[in-house]
Amino acid sequence: xxxxxxxxxxxxxxxxxxxRILLDNGALSALVVLVVAMSLLSGDFLTTQNLLNVxxxxxxxxxxxxxxTFVIVSAGIDLSVGSVAAxxxxxxxxxxxxxxxxVWIAVILAVATGIACGLVNGALVSYGKLPPFIATLAMxxxxxxxxxxxxxxxxxxxxxxVSVLGDTLGGWLPVPVLVxxxxxxxTAVVLGRTYIGRSMYAIGGNEExxxxxxxxVKRQKLVIYALSGLFAAVAGIVLASRLVSAQPxxxxxxxxxxxxxxVIGGASLAGGxxxxxxxxxGALILAVLRNGLNLxxxxxxxxxxxxGVVIALAVLLDTVRRRAGGGSATSAPSSGASGPRGKGAAxxxxxxxxxxxxxxxVSFFNSGNSGTTTKVGMSLSTxxxxxxxxxxxxxxxxxxxxxxxxxxxxAQNDASQQANQLQNFTGAGMQSIIVNPVDSDAVxxxxxxxxxxxxxxxxxxxGVNKAETATLVASDNVAGGRLAAKALADxxxxxxxxxxxxxxxxxxxxxxxxxxxTEGLKAYPGIKVVASQPADFDRTKGLDVMTxxxxxxPRITGVFAENDEMALGAVKALGSKAGKSVDVVGFDGTxxxxxxxxAGTLYASVAQQPKELGKIAVQNAVEAARGKQVDxxxxxxxxxxxxxNVADFS
Numbered sequence: 220x221x222x223x224x225x226x227x228x229x230x231x232x233x234x235x236x237x238x239r240i241l242l243d244n245g246a247l248s249a250l251v252v253l254v255v256a257m258s259l260l261s262g263d264f265l266t267t268q269n270l271l272n273v274x275x276x277x278x279x280x281x282x283x284x285x286x287x288t289f290v291i292v293s294a295g296i297d298l299s300v301g302s303v304a305a306x307x308x309x310x311x312x313x314x315x316x317x318x319x320x321x322v323w324i325a326v327i328l329a330v331a332t333g334i335a336c337g338l339v340n341g342a343l344v345s346y347g348k349l350p351p352f353i354a355t356l357a358m359x360x361x362x363x364x365x366x367x368x369x370x371x372x373x374x375x376x377x378x379x380x381v382s383v384l385g386d387t388l389g390g391w392l393p394v395p396v397l398v399x400x401x402x403x404x405x406t407a408v409v410l411g412r413t414y415i416g417r418s419m420y421a422i423g424g425n426e427e428x429x430x431x432x433x434x435x436v437k438r439q440k441l442v443i444y445a446l447s448g449l450f451a452a453v454a455g456i457v458l459a460s461r462l463v464s465a466q467p468x469x470x471x472x473x474x475x476x477x478x479x480x481x482v483i484g485g486a487s488l489a490g491g492x493x494x495x496x497x498x499x500x501g502a503l504i505l506a507v508l509r510n511g512l513n514l515x516x517x518x519x520x521x522x523x524x525x526x527g528v529v530i531a532l533a534v535l536l537d538t539v540r541r542r543a544g545g546g547s548a549t550s551a552p553s554s555g556a557s558g559p560r561g562k563g564a565a566x567x568x569x570x571x572x573x574x575x576x577x578x579x580x581v582s583f584f585n586s587g588n589s590g591t592t593t594k595v596g597m598s599l600s601t602x603x604x605x606x607x608x609x610x611x612x613x614x615x616x617x618x619x620x621x622x623x624x625x626x627x628x629x630a631q632n633d634a635s636q637q638a639n640q641l642q643n644f645t646g647a648g649m650q651s652i653i654v655n656p657v658d659s660d661a662v663x664x665x666x667x668x669x670x671x672x673x674x675x676x677x678x679x680x681x682g683v684n685k686a687e688t689a690t691l692v693a694s695d696n697v698a699g700g701r702l703a704a705k706a707l708a709d710x711x712x713x714x715x716x717x718x719x720x721x722x723x724x725x726x727x728x729x730x731x732x733x734x735x736x737t738e739g740l741k742a743y744p745g746i747k748v749v750a751s752q753p754a755d756f757d758r759t760k761g762l763d764v765m766t767x768x769x770x771x772x773p774r775i776t777g778v779f780a781e782n783d784e785m786a787l788g789a790v791k792a793l794g795s796k797a798g799k800s801v802d803v804v805g806f807d808g809t810x811x812x813x814x815x816x817x818a819g820t821l822y823a824s825v826a827q828q829p830k831e832l833g834k835i836a837v838q839n840a841v842e843a844a845r846g847k848q849v850d851x852x853x854x855x856x857x858x859x860x861x862x863x864n865v866a867d868f869s
Contacts, residue, residue, distance in 0.1 A: 245539075246484050246500040249532070253504060257511035261647075264514055269646040271393055276639045277506035278395035279304075279458045283473055284480040284498045285406040286450025289443050291481050292410070294423040294490025295351040297447045299340060301473035302362030304455030305466065307333045309366045311456060312375035312465035322378045330452045336362060337448020341441035359474070366467040372724030372753075374464040374658055385460035385664065395457050399499075402453060407495035415442055423490025458635055462661035463685075466634050467724065476505060483534060504529075509636075513643040519602055519629035593623040595840050596644035597653040598637050600681075600726075602629040604756055604784065605809040606829045607655065610679070613833030614653070623841060632723060634661035641665035645672050651689075651844035653836050655679040659727050662686075675843035679836040680827075681727050689843040692836045692853045694827040696728055699806060699857045700735020704743070706823045706859045707777050707804045714745030715776035718768050720761055720789060721753040722781040729756075732781045732806055749775065754785045761788025769793070778803040783812030783824055790820045798822065808860055808868060816865045823861045826868055831855055 258265040283300045290297045311329035314320040320328070336358055343354035387393050410416040418439045421429040430436045454473075459465045482488065483504055484497030508529055512522045597614055599607045611627050618625035626644070630637035634657040644652050645668055652669055656662040659682050666676050666686035675689040682691050707717065719736065722729030733751075740746055749772050754760040761780060765788060769775075778793075778801060780786035786805030790797040797803060797820045805812050808826025815821035832855045839849045860868050 245534075246497055246504065249483075249529070250500050250504050250507065253507050253511070253529070257507060257514070261511065261514045263647040264511055266646065269510065269514075269643075271391070271396070272639075272642045272646050273503070273506045273510050274396040274399070275393045275461075275642070276510060277502045278393075278399040279454050279461075279470070279635065280473060280476045280480055280505060281399045281499055281502035282402050282450055282454040282457065283470075283477040284484075284502050285402050285495060286447035286454075287474075287477045288406060288481050288484075288486060288493050288495065288498045289409070289419055289446050290351070291478070291486050291488060292423050292490060292493040293419040293440065293443050294426065294488075295344065295440070295443070296355060296478070296488070297340065297444065298352065298355040298474050299336065299358035299362055300447060300451040300454070300477055301470035302359045302366065303333050303336045303448055303451040304458060304470045304473065305468070306336070306362040306366045306369075306455070307452035308377075308455035308459035308465040308469065309369050309375065309467055311381065312377050312459065313369050315378045315381075316375060322380050325378070326381065326456070329456060330449060333448040333450075333452025333455070334445050335448070336451075337445040338441060340448070341444030344444065345437035345440040363467075363471075367724055370465065370467040372467060373730065374466050374660055376660070377459050377463050377465055381456065382460045382463050384457050385463065395461065398453070398457055402450060403495050403499050406450075406498070409446070410493075410495060415439065415446075419443060420491055423492070425491075461638060461664065462634050462658075463664055464658070464660045466658060466661060468632070468726075469635060471633065472631075476502075479530060480505060483530060509639065510643055513626070513628055513640055514647050516624070516626040519599075519627060522629075593621075593651070593841055593844055594647075594649050595623055595625050595651045595653065595837065595844065596640075596647070596649040597625060597627045597655075597679075597836075597840075598630055598640045598644070599627065599655045600630050600637070600657045601632045603631070604782070605811065606782065606807040606827070609809065609829040610655070610833035610836075613830030614837045615833075616830075617834040617837040621837070621841060623837075625837065630657050632657055632726070634658045637662060638665040641669060645669045645674060649674060651675050651677065651840040653677045653679050653840050654683065656681045656683055656727070659684045675840070677836050677840045677843060680832060690839050690849045690851055690853055692832060692839060692855065694832065694855050694857045696731035697735035697738070699825040699827065700732040700737075701739035702735075702857065702859050703732075703779055703804050703806060703823070703825050704736045704739025706825075706861070707779055707802060708740065708743040708746055710802045710822055711746065711777050713743050716747050716749045716772065716774060717777035717779060718765075718772060718775055719748055719751040720764060720778065720780040720785040721751055722756045722785070724753050724755075726756075729753075729781055736779055736781075746777075754780070754788065756782045756784055758784040758788040758791075761785030762791050763788075765789040765792035776801055780805050783807045783809045783815075783821075786821055786824070787811060787815060790815060808858075813860060813865055813868055816860055816862060819862060823859050826858050826860045828855055 263269060287297050287300060307329040310332045311325045314325040314328055315322050340355050340358050343349045344351050384394050418434055421434060422436055426436060458469055480501035481498050484501035486493030508526050601607055615625060628640045637657050642665055652674055654662060662683055663685040666683050669676050670687050678688045678691045680693050721733060750768050752764050754764045778789050780789055783805040786803050789803055793801050802822040804822055805824040808824050812824040816824055835853055842849050
């Protein structure tokens with residue numbers, strides 16, 4: 220009887236210990252819940268390859284977040300880490316390639332760049348008395364601007380000797396995961412075993428008390444922000460290694476992911492609380508969410524909603540846990556066992572709500588069909604642009620007619636996020652993949668991984684460099700640019716002053732359309748480009764940039780915008796001048812653009828027929844998946860649409 224009782228108590232104590240670990244660590248509980256939910260909902264999730272994919276996809280965010288942990292623990296904030304990461308990688312690639320500096324020196328200079336940016340942040344906060352939000356927001360803009368200046372807006376190839384950081388050891392163990400673990404250990408040691416770590420907690424807990432106790436707060440903040448810059452530089456190098464190129468627009472918005480990871484991991488924005496293990500768990504939660512939602516074919520638009528809801532629930536669980544812990548410390552002993560049991564039950568109930576929220580959201584919005592015979596994944600560079608929205612619509616219509624399972628994801632103009640999506644498609648066993656590259660070079664490694672898995676890849680609208688594709692379905696952006704130049708020049712009679720609204724710096728579409736337009740204008744020496752400014756393919760920015768340019772160039776007679784959205788913004792800025800004294804030419808042939816052409820405010824648009832492009836891409840992907848031969852290049856006709864022929868396109 221005594222032996223049975225001992226065994227029973229031992230088993231109960233083991234279960235109780237596990238229960239305490241989960242309930243006392245809200246982020247860990249949320250991660251376990253997510254892993255279980257994703258495993259139940261997708262048979263492709265809990266595989267070795269996919270779990271390694273999750274680790275790789277979490278690595279850059281985690282490394283950035285480790286650096287941000289130092290700042291948040293000391294009651295600060297760092298919004299610049301994404302830009303600093305991009306700047307450091309750009310410095311490395313530029314020094315090693317364009318300037319011929321030895322790679323090891325270029326690496327040192329890149330790391331020094333990150334540290335220098337951190338020191339500037341620290342100096343502005345400590346000695347300049349600027350709020351951390353303002354100081355690091357300024358560095359966010361400075362770092363991104365310098366990255367674009369150095370690279371001239373174009374990706375720079377990364378040295379092969381450094382690109383190994385994006386590869387695998389033994390053909391299966393990803394190096395980015397090892398770097399992430401190493402930086403996590405460094406973070407844990409700094410926080411828990413060093414003087415500067417104890418100083419961070421002291422400053423975050425009560426800065427004035429820390430100063431009165433003899434701590435040199437200003438100097439410590441310099442070191443804290445320098446550490447954040449150092450970690451950002453390492454993250455930037457790892458990211459560029461994965462993409463085999465330094466992208467001047469890389470890591471945009473990653474500062475928000477890094478802060479979210481730290482907070483999800485249990486740190487307090489008020490300072491004084493935080494640890495490396497919690498930050499790692501927070502980064503893994505974000506990676507598991509994105510990976511799992513990709514595998515479950517959840518709409519790209521709904522993914523952002525689900526991620527936001529789960530992040531809020533994860534933090535809520537941890538908040539309830541903290542309040543319960545605080546209450547137990549002050550509660551009277553006479554409360555007995557019912558108090559802890561009640562608190563535990565409340566935590567379990569919240570965990571159950573997390574599970575229910577994830578399962579319900581994912582199940583409701585899961586668009587996959589188990590009965591289909593062909594699974595195709597499609598990664599679009601962005602869905603924040605009517606052109607690609609139409610491409611998606613054409614692809615989905617064709618997929619529905621053909622009875623195939625099409626999963627569409629939105630890379631949000633982030634080459635790293637697109638690489639993650641292609642990894643997920645490969646791990647999920649897609650029979651074919653369609654990719655509309657954010658950048659033709661950066662997508663290469665992920666496409667090569669699909670090549671190794673014998674998954675045919677179809678490139679849409681933009682080609683893929685240094686990897687094999689079954690076919691390229693595209694319009695000729697360079698030829699389209701030439702057509703736009705001819706149309707505008709002919710309308711102006713071969714003379715006049717014009718401005719050019721450029722797309723997002725560094726994107727292949729902007730480079731190619733701009734190149735074609737410049738080449739086309741060479742035949743018209745009477746036309747002068749008086750200004751060229753980027754408006755990021757965005758209508759609002761097109762409006763603002765055009766408004767500003769009109770102040771310094773009020774006598775322009777023509778505008779070329781590298782897409783219809785910017786053209787429509789320019790039309791709004793021009794007001795009554797549009798279509799009368801100033802002729803505007805756009806690109807893409809979007810519905811709004813064609814309406815403006817019909818109304819006469821937009822003179823012309825170079826129509827690419829995006830729905831047809833999406834349809835043909837799916838057709839070729841299905842043919843390739845079934846082992847049939849497809850043409851290496853499929854051209855979708857490009858035409859100039861004016862008021863004379865707009866009815867044929869509308």
